Amino acid sequence: MDLQVFGQIIREKRNAIGLKQEELSIRSGVAIKTIHSIELGKGNPAIKTILRLFDTLSLDLLVVASKNNQK
Template sequence: MDYSIIKERRTLLGLTQQDLADYTGVSLRIIKSIEAGKGNPSVSTLSKIAEVLGLELRLQIREVAK
């Protein structure tokens, strides 16, 4: 999954990673790992980030080939 939209939106809004951590209640370490593409955030964490950044979180269930 590509989380680059989080960093792009955060930067566009003039927020630091620390700002985002403070506003969401998510640790700075987790924010950094998500933006680096190394995190595996929960839906709850992504929802908090999306809300602060004015983004929409969409969940889609993929059909698995049989």
């Protein structure tokens, strides 16, 4: 998966539901620095981190994967 696209999807969903990075961090248990890095398309997040973000943002892995293939 393209990390730039993945980060963009996370940022767009977070903004769409009106969360700041800090709020997403608190709700998901993922460090704010990690969220910032992911949204910039940097780093290589662990699957546990990805699943926490998906759960918090109500994202579906198949939907994200299909969006990644379209971009």
